[in-house]
Amino acid sequence: MEKIRWGVIGTANIAKKQLIPAITRARNAEVTAVATGSDIEKAEQVAEQFEMEKAYDSYEKLLDDPDIDAVYIPLPNHLHKEWTIKAAEKGKHILCEKPLGLTMDEAEQMKKAADMNNVLLMEAFMYYFHPQHERVKEIITSGEIGEVKYMRASHSFLMPEDKRKTNIRADKDKGGGSIYDVGCYGIHAIRNVLEDEPESVFVHGTKDENHGIESTSIGYFTFTDGKKAVMESSFDMTNKNEYEIIGTKGKILVPRAFRPDVQGGEGLIHVTIGDTVRTESVQGDQYRFEVEHLSEAIFNKDETVVHTLENTMDNMRVIDACYRSIAENRTVDC
Known part of the structure; x- marks a missing residue:
């Protein structure tokens, strides 16, 4: 071939x-x-x-x-x-x-x-090439969890101070910062899993004064139909890479949202309806x-291609809005 x-x-x-x-x-x-x-x-x-x-x-x-x-x-x-x-x-x-x-x-x-x-x-x-995300969208479309009202996407890992001195992720001049490094995943997931664009965002950023970057950021997104979403990114917390979607009838938790490869490519989807929890295993080689x-x-x-440049432009537009919100300490349009 x-x-x-x-x-x-x-x-x-x-x-x-x-x-x-x-x-x-x-x-x-x-x-x-x-x-x-x-x-x-x-x-x-x-x-x-x-x-x-x-x-x-x-x-x-x-x-x-x-x-x-x-x-x-x-x-x-x-x-x-x-x-x-x-x-x-x-x-x-x-x-x-x-x-x-x-x-x-x-x-x-x-x-x-x-x-x-x-x-x-x-x-x-x-x-996003891991098939667990398509399965999540299928569950949402089926109506099993009802109307989606909220999504939270979290990606973090602990970067000690001694590591920040030599790590480009903490170098402001080289495009460092938690949103650029891991928050961009949460923003991308919120936009693409919900298949909707946020209307506005307010981001609270914790600044690392030694390196001039935001080491932790929490972004609060609103959508025109009333949905809410939260993006969490951090170099100050232990490893976390998950998202959760809550609807009027139930919720979905994806605990290996961004790095299932660390677990041999196995993605997990926990669907909770009332007191009942169903777990689905989805295998994939995302890279x-x-x-x-x-x-x-x-x-x-x-x-x-799956990640069209139009989609990329939309993601960059939202990232721009996040940094503008941090700089101006206010809610801004996306």
Whole structure:
């Protein structure tokens, strides 16, 4: 079977632990090259580990390789725009880590570059490729939990102070902060699971004065039909990655919403109706499904990817509103 040839721009842990192995598992993709900014030895080590044909000591050299069809960009957030645009200009299809940009304006510039160069660009919200979320939407549509009134999405992990000194997630100049890192998942889930766009948001952010980032954020969303939603993101709390949906007849809890891969790919859905709790187990390889989906779209020249750029723009618009709410300490329109 013919396969899309992938190159990886950077050697971040997520690339080595998740995406590169996922590409090797994919039925329609293969990873052929990796690049670092300057360290050829590091690139060669990763290439050897995953049996890649090529290792480069600059991102430009990888983008100049005519034998690469698509690239994965796991660089720090502040570099997403620059290297996505450069990749598009070289005719490479792109899977870029979330958040696509630091602002909606940046994301729009990236979308424009992809459109002008006829390449596909997709934001790497891998969690949504796990089939548990489609099952959740089926349960909602069935009416089993009644009319949805509320959703809460929480994503957090504890980052001690000694780790923040060297972790790019806590570096303001590199696009750090809990909303950019983990809150974006909750925002995406609220919008896509409910299949609705919030009207307004108020976000309370706890600022880490040592690093200039918001280390914990709680966002309160309202919708035109009266629904409410809450997004929680934090570097100050223990691991949590779940969402809960409450309706007039029952509720749904998804306790492994964003990282079921940590549990071998098993997603769980707890449905509570009165005093009765039903648990459904849903298996999936979300990183592999993500790679296969975009690779298939490239083969078919199909612009209808799951994470459309229009959806990405909407997510960035809401993230912009969240940061504007923190800065102005008020409710703002989304």
